[in-house]
Each structure stands twice: as C-alpha cells, then as structure tokens.
C-alpha cells in the first residue's frame with residue numbers, strides 16, 4: 252500500500268522524524284515512531300478512522316459517552332437531547348452540525364493543501380496536531 256511514505260527509513264506521521272521500524276511488525280506498515288505522543292496520536296487516528304467507518308464502533312462510543320455523562324451526575328441532564336430515541340434535533344442544532352461539518356472539511360482541505368498529505372488517517376493526525384497546538388497556545392495565554 253502506498254501512503255506516500257517511502258519504505259526504507261520512514262518518517263513518523265506525527266512528529267516527522269525518521270525512525271527505525273519495529274521488527275516485530277514484520278511486513279505490516281508502520282507510520283509512527285515509538286514516542287509516547289506519537290503512539291497516542293496513532294491510537295487517536297485509529298479511533299477516529301474507526302469511528303468514521305464503523306457503525307457498531309460509533310454506537311459503542313456514543314453509548315460510553317452517554318454513560319460517562321450520566322456518571323458525572325444528573326445536574327447536566329438538561330443539556331442532553333431527550334434520550335436515544337428522542338425527537339429530531341432542533342433546526343438550529345442541525346444547522347450547527349452542518350456548519351461544523353463544513354469547517355471540518357475546510358480544515359481538512361487546508362491541511363491537505365499545506366502538507367501534501369492525501370491519506371485520510373495521516374490527515375486526521377495532522378488535524379489533531381493542529382488542535383494540540385491550538386490548545387497549547389490557549390494555555391499559554393491563560
């Protein structure tokens with residue numbers, strides 16, 4: 252599979268550093284170095300990809316999130332839409348969702364344009380790195 256990264260000495264998708272392949276992976280592709288942050292990014296990208304492509308996985312994640320919210324206490328219950336089989340979201344919510352999706356497309360396109368990456372997973376990581384950078388900047392300002 253060609254993901255734009257030449258075999259031989261690969262560059263990490265996350266930090267961009269050259270890294271040595273883990274021999275235990277055999278022929279399987281390896282796109283991340285062994286750094287904790289990069290492994291974390293790899294898992295995040297896997298999660299994101301899986302979430303986007305697998306309905307059962309997505310449902311399981313949503314369920315976990317709901318359970319997590321409930322565990323946080325009933326105080327937040329007012330913020331939640333009315334349950335699993337509740338009514339359709341309000342038009343304003345649908346509009347916001349559409350706008351968010353549009354923004355996501357915008358960012359994805361920008362990231363792809365700026366980096367030359369066309370691989371979906373690598374792009375997802377790239378976007379996560381942008382978000383990470385944004386969070387760091389925000390923390391500095393606070």
Ligand SMILES: [Zn+2]
Pocket residue numbers: 263264265266267268283284285286289
């Ligand atoms: Zn790395």
